[in-house]
Amino acid sequence: SAVISQKPSRDICQRGTSLTIQCQVDSQVTMMFWYRQQPGQSLTLIATANQGSEATYESGFVIDKFPISRPNLTFSTLTVSNMSPEDSSIYLCSVEDQGATEAFFGQGTRLTVV
Amino acid sequence: QKEVEQDPGPLSVPEGAIVSLNCTYSNSAFQYFMWYRQYSRKGPELLMYTYSSGNKEDGRFTAQVDKSSKYISLFIRDSQPSDSATYLCAMSDTGGFKTIFGAGTRLFVKA
Numbered sequence: 032s033a034v035i036s037q038k039p040s041r042d043i044c045q046r047g048t049s050l051t052i053q054c055q056v057d058s059q060v061t062m063m064f065w066y067r068q069q070p071g072q073s074l075t076l077i078a079t080a081n082q083g084s085e086a087t088y089e090s091g092f093v094i095d096k097f098p099i100s101r102p103n104l105t106f107s108t109l110t111v112s113n114m115s116p117e118d119s120s121i122y123l124c125s126v127e128d129q130g131a132t133e134a135f136f137g138q139g140t141r142l143t144v145v
Numbered sequence: 146q147k148e149v150e151q152d153p154g155p156l157s158v159p160e161g162a163i164v165s166l167n168c169t170y171s172n173s174a175f176q177y178f179m180w181y182r183q184y185s186r187k188g189p190e191l192l193m194y195t196y197s198s199g200n201k202e203d204g205r206f207t208a209q210v211d212k213s214s215k216y217i218s219l220f221i222r223d224s225q226p227s228d229s230a231t232y233l234c235a236m237s238d239t240g241g242f243k244t245i246f247g248a249g250t251r252l253f254v255k256a
Contacts, residue, residue, distance in 0.1 A: 037188075064243075073151075073233060073248040074189070123188050127244070133179055134235070134244050136188035 033058055033126050037137030044114055044144050051110045052140045054124030059104035061128050065097070068121040068139070077122075080107040114144045148172050151234055151247030160256050164221040168234035168247045171215065175236040175245075178210050180219045183231045183249065192232070193219070224254045 034057040044050050054063065063080040078086040078099055086099035101107045111118055124137045151168045158164055166180075176197055181189035193208040195201045195217075201208045207220040217236075221228055234247040 032191075035188075074246045076243065079243070125244075133177075133191045133194050135191065136181075139186075139188045141186070 033060060033128070033135045035124060035126060035135060035137040037124055037140060039140055040138060041141040042143070044142065046115050046144055048114055049110055049112045050114065050142060051108050052122055052124070054107045054109070054137055056105045056126055060126040061104075062126065063101060063107045064125040064127070064134070065099060065107070065109045066123045066125060068123060070120075074123065077109070080109075111142065114142075116144045118142065119144045146171060148245050149234065149236060149247045152250055153248045155251040155253060157253040157255060158224055160224060160226060160254055162224050162254075164219075164224050164228070164252060164254075166219040166221075166232050166234070166250050166252070168217050169215055170217070170236060170245075172236075172238070172245075173212075173215070174238040177237045178208070178217050179235040179244070180206075180208055181233040181235060181246075183233060185230075189233055221252075224252075226254045226256045228252060229254050 036055045065077045066074040068074050076089050077092045078088040080086050080099050080101040082101045098110045121139045121141050123139045125134045127134045149170045179194040180192045182192045183189040195208045195210050198210045198212045205222045209218040231249040231251050233249040235244045237244045
């Protein structure tokens with residue numbers, strides 16, 4: 032199983048600012064994903080972070096709001112841009128390896144926008 | 146209709162009870178079925194996974210998949226207060242990528 036380090040674990044941010052969340056994996060993985068989990072809700076996939084190319088975004092999420100980087104097979108960042116209180120949520124990175132069937136998650140970043 | 150339906154609960158049981166958690170799904174292409182446990186303020190951790198139909202047992206936990214009914218279950222025997230968490234079912238198709246999650250069921254086990 033992969034060990035995922037995600038940081039920051041939590042932050043309180045002013046509206047209009049941006050926050051970059053980092054996800055570091057202890058091994059090379061094929062697929063990295065970013066999820067949002069709003070209070071009392073399940074996980075919603077934001078985008079798939081592709082190494083060496085642009086991320087693939089799900090319906091309702093756009094690159095200008097959630098720019099993603101994936102410079103190598105062990106690291107990715109998600110930026111939440113121009114934040115509003117509606118962006119208050121838990122953001123989780125997840126990895127799945129080629130041929131594997133299960134996903135592994137970071138500890139999550141609890142974001143509060145005030 | 147959501148691809149995966151899961152009752153969010155909360156479900157409250159006394160210590161020692163048998164807990165049954167369930168999900169239904171609509172996509173017949175799903176082949177891999179997982180259960181994740183998420184403690185408060187933590188990321189989800191994989192609890193069990195099952196391929197196709199059948200049962201899988203691991204200690205106090207049993208996962209069941211009935212593909213004909215598009216129904217999966219997780220049973221917890223001799224439940225403990227430490228089992229109090231949110232349990233998310235998850236599934237993916239043969240490709241194994243882009244896992245779809247249920248809403249999660251909040252479980253409280255009272256001592």
